[in-house]
Amino acid sequence: MNEFDLIDQIKPLLPLNNTVIVGAGDDCAVLAQAAGQDYLLFKTDSVVQGVHFTEEEDLLRVGRKALARCMSDLAAMGGSPQWALVTLGLPEITDVQPICRIYEGMKSLAEKYDLAIVGGETTHCPDRLWISVAMVGRVAKSACILRNGAKPGDAVFVSGELGGSRAGKHLDFEPRLLEAQWLTKRFNIRSMIDVSDGLAGDLRHIMKQSGVGAELHSAAIPISADARRLARSSDTRTPLSSALSDGEDFELLFTVSAKEAVALLDAWKKQFPDLQLKCIGKIIQSPVLRLVTPEGVREIHADGYLHFK
Amino acid sequence: MNEFDLIDQIKPLLPLNNTVIVGAGDDCAVLAQAAGQDYLLFKTDSVVQGVHFTEEEDLLRVGRKALARCMSDLAAMGGSPQWALVTLGLPEITDVQPICRIYEGMKSLAEKYDLAIVGGETTHCPDRLWISVAMVGRVAKSACILRNGAKPGDAVFVSGELGGSRAGKHLDFEPRLLEAQWLTKRFNIRSMIDVSDGLAGDLRHIMKQSGVGAELHSAAIPISADARRLARSSDTRTPLSSALSDGEDFELLFTVSAKEAVALLDAWKKQFPDLQLKCIGKIIQSPVLRLVTPEGVREIHADGYLHFK
Numbered sequence: 001m002n003e004f005d006l007i008d009q010i011k012p013l014l015p016l017n018n019t020v021i022v023g024a025g026d027d028c029a030v031l032a033q034a035a036g037q038d039y040l041l042f043k044t045d046s047v048v049q050g051v052h053f054t055e056e057e058d059l060l061r062v063g064r065k066a067l068a069r070c071m072s073d074l075a076a077m078g079g080s081p082q083w084a085l086v087t088l089g090l091p092e093i094t095d096v097q098p099i100c101r102i103y104e105g106m107k108s109l110a111e112k113y114d115l116a117i118v119g120g121e122t123t124h125c126p127d128r129l130w131i132s133v134a135m136v137g138r139v140a141k142s143a144c145i146l147r148n149g150a151k152p153g154d155a156v157f158v159s160g161e162l163g164g165s166r167a168g169k170h171l172d173f174e175p176r177l178l179e180a181q182w183l184t185k186r187f188n189i190r191s192m193i194d195v196s197d198g199l200a201g202d203l204r205h206i207m208k209q210s211g212v213g214a215e216l217h218s219a220a221i222p223i224s225a226d227a228r229r230l231a232r233s234s235d236t237r238t239p240l241s242s243a244l245s246d247g248e249d250f251e252l253l254f255t256v257s258a259k260e261a262v263a264l265l266d267a268w269k270k271q272f273p274d275l276q277l278k279c280i281g282k283i284i285q286s287p288v289l290r291l292v293t294p295e296g297v298r299e300i301h302a303d304g305y306l307h308f309k
Numbered sequence: 310m311n312e313f314d315l316i317d318q319i320k321p322l323l324p325l326n327n328t329v330i331v332g333a334g335d336d337c338a339v340l341a342q343a344a345g346q347d348y349l350l351f352k353t354d355s356v357v358q359g360v361h362f363t364e365e366e367d368l369l370r371v372g373r374k375a376l377a378r379c380m381s382d383l384a385a386m387g388g389s390p391q392w393a394l395v396t397l398g399l400p401e402i403t404d405v406q407p408i409c410r411i412y413e414g415m416k417s418l419a420e421k422y423d424l425a426i427v428g429g430e431t432t433h434c435p436d437r438l439w440i441s442v443a444m445v446g447r448v449a450k451s452a453c454i455l456r457n458g459a460k461p462g463d464a465v466f467v468s469g470e471l472g473g474s475r476a477g478k479h480l481d482f483e484p485r486l487l488e489a490q491w492l493t494k495r496f497n498i499r500s501m502i503d504v505s506d507g508l509a510g511d512l513r514h515i516m517k518q519s520g521v522g523a524e525l526h527s528a529a530i531p532i533s534a535d536a537r538r539l540a541r542s543s544d545t546r547t548p549l550s551s552a553l554s555d556g557e558d559f560e561l562l563f564t565v566s567a568k569e570a571v572a573l574l575d576a577w578k579k580q581f582p583d584l585q586l587k588c589i590g591k592i593i594q595s596p597v598l599r600l601v602t603p604e605g606v607r608e609i610h611a612d613g614y615l616h617f618k
Contacts, residue, residue, distance in 0.1 A: 003431055006402060006405060006408065006431055007431070009405050009408075009409065010408065010409065010412055013409060013412035013413060013415075013416055014412065014416075014425075014426040014427070014428075015416055015419045015420050015424065015425060015426055016425045016426075016427070017423060017425045019391065019392070019425065020392070020425045020427055022427075023425070023426075023427045023428055024427065024428035024429070025428065029392065029394065029427035029428045031391075031392055031427065031445075033342075033346075034346070037342075037343070037346070040392075040445070042392055042394060042427060042428075042443075042445060043394070044394045044396050044429055044430055044441070044443050045430060046396055046398070046430060046432050046441070048398065048432055048433065048434050050435065051432070051433050051434070051435075052432075082328065082340075083328070083329070083338065083340055083349075083351055085338065085351060085352070085353045085443065087353050087355055087441050089355070089357065089398075089439060093315060096315060096318050099315065099318075099319065100318065100319065100322060103319055103322040103323065104322060106322075107322055107323075107324055110324045111324050114326060115324065116323075116324060116325045116326045116328065116329045116332070117323040117324055117325075117332075118323070118325070118329055118331075118332045118333065118338035118340065118351060119323075119332055119333035119334065119337075119338045119351075120333070120353055121353055121354060121355060122312055122315055122316070123355050123357055123360070123361075123439075124357065124360050125357050125360070125437075125439065126359065126360075126436075126437075127435075127436040127437065128434075128435075128436065130398060130432075130434065130439075132353070132355070132396050132441045134351075134353050134394065134443030136340075136349070136351060136445060
């Protein structure tokens with residue numbers, strides 16, 4: 001039983017109504033308000049000590065990560081974060097300073113994107129620390145990008161470099177809010193997701209929800225220096241396999257019609273000269289994920305990182 | 310270091326902006342949208358195995374409780390719940406049925422109040438199950454009741470019966486949504502809170518935020534049959550001390566001007582014949598909590614139930 005099988009079993013039990021544009025299964029829930037109003041975006045995400053961060057980790061970075069993960073999901077829909085609540089599960093408190101570090105890490109990131117932290121809760125949890133963040137944002141109806149709009153022929157793009165994020169990027173990544181808002185205002189982005197489960201796994205989410213497949217070019221996939229470095233000390237991982245499945249890159253993965261692809265790439269380079277954007281392949285009709293390599297075409301069956309595997 | 314001391318230390322670290330009508334420190338956050346729109350209410354609440362429920366407990370009741378706790382907080386501001394996200398911290402999953410029980414418990418309550426459950430997250434937590442619920446609702450600006458409006462002379466009311474909720478009511482209570490919405494539409498409710506920390510503790514929240522005190526009449530405090538029963542097998546608890554400090558009653562505690570008190574009580578009896586409402590005392594200028602008993606007037610220094618005490 002993995003995380004996604006569980007979600008499939010739970011989904012029929014969730015009560016919905018006609019205000020729900022998108023419920024479980026995309027980056028955020030999308031909720032309709034009165035006519036003429038923006039959609040609300042609603043997201044929760046949590047980090048658990050010993051699962052998502054080690055006991056030795058500076059809680060400033062952990063707090064920042066907890067907030068940034070939700071922001072990354074709002075970015076992947078083209079939205080802007082507005083308000084967050086923070087829930088802490090805490091063992092016995094003997095010193096308030098470590099707790100304050102969590103909030104200090106959140107504060108600078110929140111201020112950068114004008115997110116207000118409007119409260120939350122502390123609750124007793126004897127064994128280990130966890131942080132659950134709930135975030136509400138908004139997006140103009142016309143700018144809201146789901147996972148289900150990819151069409152055969154679309155170009156597939158990814159920002160930044162992938163793989164090896166456990167060397168540090170999983171804590172210090174920048175949520176791609178400004179980039180996503182810029183994209184959705186200027187181009188007809190057909191589908192978008194943030195890379196949290198790994199490139200292959202997250203592309204499969206787009207494929208499944210859009211009813212399509214994809215063909216990637218191995219030489220085009222941007223591999224991080226950390227992925228290369230970590231692969232050197234591993235018998236089983238290659239830099240490419242890390243980039244395909246490590247997860248927690250928190251980069252933007254999106255598709256756009258082929259005829260917009262070149263203009264988009266040119267405009268991106270001018271707007272964001274310090275952040276690489278790569279066209280890594282295209283959407284195809286057949287519902288498979290293919291990788292074109294110098295040795296030939298392979299099908300990728302791996303699912304990226306799965307909880308509970 | 311208790312929960313409230315911790316919150317006092319954290320509050321200055323929370324970034325706010327001019328959309329935040331009420332941040333940390335009331336039942337819910339209150340958030341302004343465009344002019345003419347209702348306020349949004351935003352709340353999170355969590356339950357942890359071994360802290361808020363036992364391992365033997367039916368997860369149907371636990372799921373229901375997790376959702377009802379947030380609803381009770383929205384009720385205490387006069388609001389209506391609209392959308393929820395559910396986060397589960399889960400040990401290794403071997404059987405999906407217990408997880409589905411959680412959602413079944415939520416489903417019937419959600420449908421009763423037209424709340425949509427729009428997704429959430431499952432995350433790995435090795436030691437114990439926890440559930441964190443995030444809820445968004447709305448309230449008309451004129452109907453939003455805070456904790457800070459109590460005035461000397463106000464009558465203090467409480468719904469239902471108090472104490473001994475650990476015998477079962479803490480799981481099966483009904484959030485007082487309909488009652489609170491009815492009250493705020495018809496009467497000038499000055500301050501309101503739901504009784505979660507215990508009558509004395511929650512009245513202190515109103516006192517502190519309104520800059521007032523209160524005088525209660527011991528004979529008027531509604532004591533539950535469970536509080537009486539549990540007191541019989543305790544050397545230290547009396548039925549009255551249970552009603553003052555047990556907590557998790559999830560009843561409405563509110564104040565209204567003395568001149569509206571009788572009309573309110575009469576109208577309530579007609580509208581909600583099956584739910585008792587008692588006037589238990591009045592708001593006073595001096596910032597103390599007094600209890601008038603047959604033996605004389607006492608000051609109550611106890612704080613009700615505190616986490617981390």
